[in-house]
Amino acid sequence: MKTYLDCIPCFFKQALHAARIAGSDEITQKRILDEVARILPGFSLNSSPPEMGLIIHRLIKGLTLMEDPYSQIKAESNRAALRIYPALEERLSASDERLLTAVQLAIAGNIIDYGAQDSLEVSRELQKILNLERKTLSEDDKSLFDYPQFRQALSSARTVLYLADNAGETVFDRILIEEIRRIDRDKRIIYAVKEKPIINDALAEDAYQCAIDKVAEIVSSGSDAPGTVLSLCSIEFLKLYREADMVISKGQGNFEALSEERRSIFFLFMAKCHVVARDVGCNRGDIILYDNSRKIP
């Protein structure tokens, strides 16, 4: 997805939010916004929003000297999600369509960071997921829920590349990956995390904390952009990306980075802003399973 003009005010909003998370004072916050302003005229709208996200968060790291402002939030997200892991498993056991339920839980996990700024909110968001999930089941807009295509693609895929999004959400990914593995023990599943801290995106340590290593290979994308911007990824990752039979992409950042790719990718995410919602053709807050190959003639 290219950067829309409506993304620009939001860049400043995100920068201010992150500057505050990093604990900077007001003078530093203003300086961060001024620096974003200085960069803006040179930023091409043909770039995707995560490319600006990367610039902004590197700037914040540089000016606040905080390498990982979100480390506490991430750790607490993992812990909180692990606490409800048994409840997620239980829901799966009670389901008549286990794979569908696992997919829905994995997408629901993408809600975690939605406005969550502290551990209390993370728990609250998780509770909402557990309460809301049944609602999600019945109210899906079927036109943007490509589950049959997903199931079909999965049945024939030998190698699945799973692009992680946030810490905490990782536990929900594990539910889906476990279900995929239960159906077919021999599938190769690769779980790709970010190379270095960026917002609350999952790193290898988060994947290990959530025991993803028990069910998948953990690899790094080689990049710390908040979305899989291929031009910034490592050659090793790109090889995996090209060779994977199926790509499952979690979260809005990965959608923004990869939506114009000319290969099949299954995007699982909640549309968290109206710009992305308009780009996809849904409403803000909608839960999406979108098969990118729809666009390929």
Added chain:
Amino acid sequence: MKTYLDCIPCFFKQALHAARIAGSDEITQKRILDEVARILPGFSLNSSPPEMGLIIHRLIKGLTLMEDPYSQIKAESNRAALRIYPALEERLSASDERLLTAVQLAIAGNIIDYGAQDSLEVSRELQKILNLERKTLSEDDKSLFDYPQFRQALSSARTVLYLADNAGETVFDRILIEEIRRIDRDKRIIYAVKEKPIINDALAEDAYQCAIDKVAEIVSSGSDAPGTVLSLCSIEFLKLYREADMVISKGQGNFEALSEERRSIFFLFMAKCHVVARDVGCNRGDIILYDNSRKIP
């Protein structure tokens, strides 16, 4: 009110919105945002938001060559408000406390521009005002509704300076001014409008279109800032401002520009953003009658 850091993303949002209202193409819209970005590092947070508003809107005028992008919206706001004028009068006649009702209608008129982007929306907003007004009556947070002080100040004032806000809202101002004049025919009432087009703020022509000249003297503030920034006003206006026994200030822009003044000013407005709401100590969307002399020891 000083400019808060949270105002900065909003400056870009407002600039983009106004650039679109002016009918500019995407390239010009991006150029406008880039220019705002270039100005930002030099803008002091000690200035009030309307000062940035003025810079932004002058920039848009310069780059789009549209002297008055909101002229159609203003004309339609006036017409739509004039259409419901009889209904407003009727409500006043039915009221046991006419002055209170007139004050509430005048504040309700401040809702008009809230998200209104075309004439259809203006009519819809007006309909909402008529429907909501009764709700407003009962649900006021009394702690931010200084009506007794307002009535008291009015009873002893010989000269009232009334600072206009938006076109259309002018009709609601007329309701209040007519009521003030009904109580005391000899009061001098001065209705101050903007000198030149700025957003949808009322100009002299709007005041005449809404027949304010029948009940008050129409003067210009001498400035085209979207809020009465005193340092930008004419000497003639400042004389009126200093000599007026009572100042009634409509709208958020005037609040932002004048809230730190050390004189009694009655601010009548809806808190349209969370920054202003926090500054005042209310919730976003609240209807406010705030006596500035509260802050003076």
